[in-house]
Amino acid sequence: MLVIGSCLSLQFGAALATQLFPVFGSWGTTVIRLGAASILLLAVFRPKVWQWTRQQWLAVTLFGLTLAGMNGFFYAAIERIPLGIAVSIEFLGPLALAAALSRRWRDALWIGLALAGVGLFFVDDLLGTSRLDPLGVAFVLIAGLFWALYILAGHRVSATVPGTGGLAAAVTVGTLAVLPFGASGFVGVEWDGRLLLLCLGAALLASVIPYSMEFAALRRLPRPVFGLLLSLEPVIATIAGWMLLGQGVSALAIGAVVLVVCASAGSTATASDPQPGSPSPS
Known part of the structure; x- marks a missing residue:
């Protein structure tokens, strides 16, 4: 329930x-x-950054930069393409990483299945059912790449920085990294109660609540089960886009989402436990 709540x-x-x-x-x-997430995490975890070594700071900084790239390019993508399609394409990043780290033929099959699903989105585009903005697709592919790098950087932070202070500091670094790109958006804004409520709601629903639920779920669930449940994100994103944004979904797009979900679930279900000392896939 915590994982499903986080995805929702x-x-x-x-x-x-x-x-x-x-x-x-x-x-x-x-x-x-x-x-908003960095303010909350810093207040809760209060990392002792003055005690960190140069190596720990480097790991946290890299983690924060990947977090910034993943979030920034994903939001730039959903400004141009439907939410469900964006989430489905973004899953190529961690799936490709899992296949590269395992080097097993069946993991290559899973990434092939996901590519087939993404291909259906472009078939849908050619048939004229839905239009895919090329720049939006490029942005979400970059976000998927940053997602894969985020996984690797997160493993390094968890290995070098004790506790959860590394996450709080990394989110702060990520905020500072995207600030130059987003600062112009705040110029001349007329603030009112509705806008403040929208900002608060987006920050809570998109950061604070899912982070808290995922942390709680990871303490209770084995990683394969957690990954299987997380594979439902493209379905939930498609439903959210349809319900809240009026983004229509064709039969081909539904088939594409199903293929990506099956590929993600299959990759997680067939993943073997990593050998001691080897990097572990997401």
Whole structure:
């Protein structure tokens, strides 16, 4: 229930955040999301950053930069393409990473299945059922690459920085990294009660609530089960886009989402436990 709640909160939060794009732009909205999360995490975990070594700071900084790239380019993508399609394409990043780390032929099959699913989106585009903005697709592919790098950087932080202070500091670094790109979105903004509520709701639903639920779920669930449940994100994102944003879904798009979900679930279900000392896939 915690994982499903996290997925629901994250994707409905992303749908809500699109309402802020006309005011702040996608990068300005990213600043709001990460900034609110960093304030909360710093207040709760209070990392003792003055005690960190140069190696720990380097790991946290890299983690924060990947977090910034993953969130910034994803929000730039959903400004141009439907939410469900964006989440489905973004899953190529961690799937490709899992296949590269395992070097097993069946993991290559899973990434092939996911590519087939993504291919259906482009078939749908050629048939004229839905239009895919090329720049939006490029942005979400970059976000998927940053997602894979985020996984690797997260493993390094967890190995070098004790506790959860590394996450709080990394989110702060990520906020500072996207600030130059999103700062212009705050110029001349007329603040009112509705806008403040939208910012608060997007920050809570897209950052604070899902982070808290995922942390709690990871303490209770084995990693394979957690990964299987997380594979439902494209489905939830498609539903959120349809319900909140009026983004229509064709039969081909539904088939594409199903293929990506099956590929993600299959990759997680067939993943073997990593050998001692070897990097572990997401």
